[in-house]
Amino acid sequence: MSKVRKVQKEDPLADLPRWAQQLARKYYTKTVNTFLLYGAVRDLQPLQMEDNAKGFGTLKTFLSEELFGGRDHVLFYDRSSGIRSATPETQKDLARVMSGYDAMYGTDYAKVMPRDPGRALQVLENFLRMRLSEGRSLALIIDFAETLVPGGEISHLSSEDRFVLATMDKWAHDPQFLAGDVSIVLLAENLADISPRISRNPYVAPIELPLPTEEERLEYVRYKLEGKRLQSLSDVPLAGLAKMTAGLSRINLDRVLTEALEREIRITSDLLKEKKKEIIQAECHGLLEFIEPVHTLDAVAGHAKAKQMLRQAASALKKGRLEVMPMGYLLSGPVGTGKTFMVSCFAGEIGIPVVKFLNFRSQWQGVTEANLEKIFNLLKALWPVAVMIDEADTFLGNRDSGGDSGTSSRVFGSIASFMGNTQYRGKIVWFLMTARPDLLPIDLKRQGRAEEHLALFYPQTDAERDELFKVMSKKTGVSVDGIDSFSTLIPQGVRAFSGADIEAVMVRSKFRALADGREAVSKDDLAAVLADFVPPSYPLEIELQNLVAVQECTSRELLPEAYRSIDRDLITRRVRELKALLEEG
Structure with a gap:
């Protein structure tokens, strides 16, 4: 299949994908001959067929027929397949050149082309220079470039890898290559997999191939x-x-x-x-968990002001008013206040997908950065999307992380930079959740990243506890007849019930009924479980989590009445005391 353009347009690049237009324009500047294509390099690309119909093919087909269809010679190379040509004519020409090479160096490449990079690149360089000296135009497409110029310290590379790296670096700024009509295209899925000597080389043009719009x-x-x-x-x-x-x-x-x-x-x-x-x-190979929301904010008990703020954000998203959306949210508050549930309900309110960061870190050098690059590319293609990061204070790290050759510091910097890119405002909505927002680096909490700080607290009144009980009854599927007020069944002196505590009580009540051979849960079951149930008691930890949530909260209306009028200096002193008592330093 060959590509023939029937109609000349004012802009010959107009029909090409945006990334291909970018490559072509850089080529026309005559300042770059080496291009590093990364991202969706395994995806299909649009092709213009001979009958002017639309078709689709591999990236290498697109490059050889659409972009470089007018070149005299187009060559391919990768470790697995070795050296190949796009046309029989080029294959014959390559064989002729190899015969002369064999006669000069005593090799036998005309019969069997070398596949190992050390010898293959020497053969390719010889062919490129000979044909460039004759004024021919050429293109060399190198697939799986990460296997030739892998990321990592040069001291850790093999002698062959160092030779290949030096060769690629030399080709990128070689005067004959820059002056001649030659393009060298490297293909890799992740930019982080490529040696910085190539990916950051001023003579190499990295171009991202995004997922389709x-x-x-x-x-x-x-x-x-x-x-x-x-x-x-x-x-x-x-x-x-x-x-x-x-x-x-x-x-x-x-x-x-x-x-x-x-x-x-x-x-x-x-x-x-x-x-x-x-x-x-x-x-994503376990890097992200894809969560389909099944509830809206109507399923959230209490937290009226927080729900109102999120509903207003949902309304803005539905209207397409992305410019007024916060870049992200920080949800803080003691454990068991339903932070994760509220985020998934927000996504359900507007029907957008939710993804949760899993462990993208690896012990192998370069893999962590490559995983993060893959996640970012997917998020850009998924928008609008909500990104949920639980236990953000420990999960994201900070700029001062050490002991791993700077990987953690670079990862933190990449995440902070991506979060702060205003191009994604309203398209990627970040939700950082933590019970200890004081441990979260300021870089992530400042305006332009997690801008809105919402604080969630345990139910403060009997009415709030009763409302939460009704919600948990629906969530667990445990209904109890004859209950006018859940709060009246709670033993005196025990009032700090979280949503998680109430859910545990419901499950225990159901278990008690089944153990007694009954399906229905009675009021007596619930009262007996409440009389026996002892909520986990960490008074100092919970007090500390409450106070740091108050410190971080950016809306006074979100705070319970008891915290609204407390002097901030008093809170700060008490936080220091609690940290000292808990030996946090």
Whole structure:
């Protein structure tokens, strides 16, 4: 298949993807000959067929036929496949050059091309220089570049890796290569996997290939389902299919559609959500957990002011007023106040996906940064999306982390920088949750990152405890007849019940009924469990968590009445006393 453009347009680059336009414009400046493409390099790319119809193919096909279709020679190389050419003519020419190379150096490359990088790059350089001296135009596409110039300290590289690194570095600023018509394209999924000597080289142009946009997914869905009656295949219209598959590559989208077509499974919203969840979690290799919200903020008991603030944010998102959205939220308060539940309910309020950071760190050098890069690329494709980070004070680290060659410090800097990018305002909403916001670095709490600080507290009144009891009854599926007021059943002197405590009481009551051979939970069951139940008691820790939440809260209306009028200096002194008593220094 060869690419032929039938109509000349004012801008010959207009039909190309944005990343390809960026590459072409950099090439036309004649200051760069080496390009590092990273990101969705395994995805399909749009191709213009001979009959002017639209098609899709691999990135290497796109590069050889769309971008470099007019070059005299296009070559490919990777460790696995070795040296290959895009056309039979180039293959014959390469064999002729190799025959001369064999005669000069006593090798036998005309018959069997070398695959190892040390010899293969020497062969390629010889061919490039010979044809450039004749005024020919060339392109060399090197796949799996991370296996040739891996990230890490140079002192840890093998002698062959050092040779390859030096060769790539030399090619990037070689006068003959810069003056001639040659393009060297390196392909890698993660920029962090590539040696900084290449990725940060001023003579190398890193270009990200993003996951397809909604418009590009719609284009692919139309192509995939062309000639088929959509009504007989799907409950979801074409535009809906494109919108609901945010975060998927064209290959992933093809997998979903092909499976549905071949197995004659009707495409529904539920099927799309489930397949999307499976694919994204598989792609992230346990780096993210994809959470489908099942509740709205109506399911949250108490916290009236916090719910009001989040509802206002949800309303702004629904109206598309992203410019008024906070970059992120910090939710603090004692353990068991429902911070995680409230975040998932906020996402359910507007129907956006929620992802939760899992352990993306690795003991292997460079892997942590690569994992983080993969997460960021996915978040950019998924928006609007809520990002949930539990126990943020310990999970995110800080700039002063040491003992791991600076990895933790770099990771913290990357997260802080990504969180603070105003380009993503309203598109990626961050929720940092912690019972100890005082331990969270100021870098993440300042304006421009986690801007709104919401504090949640245990129920303060009998009315709030009764409301929480009703919510927990629905959540656990445990209903108790004849209960006018849950608070009246709580033994005297025990009032600091958290939502987690009430949920535990409900589960115990159900267990007691089943042990007695009954399905229904009675008032006596609940009263007996409450009489026996002793809430975990950590008075100093809970007091400290309450006070630091008060310190961090950015809205006076969120504070319980007992905390609104307390002098801030008094709170600060008491926090210091509690830390000393708990031996926190």
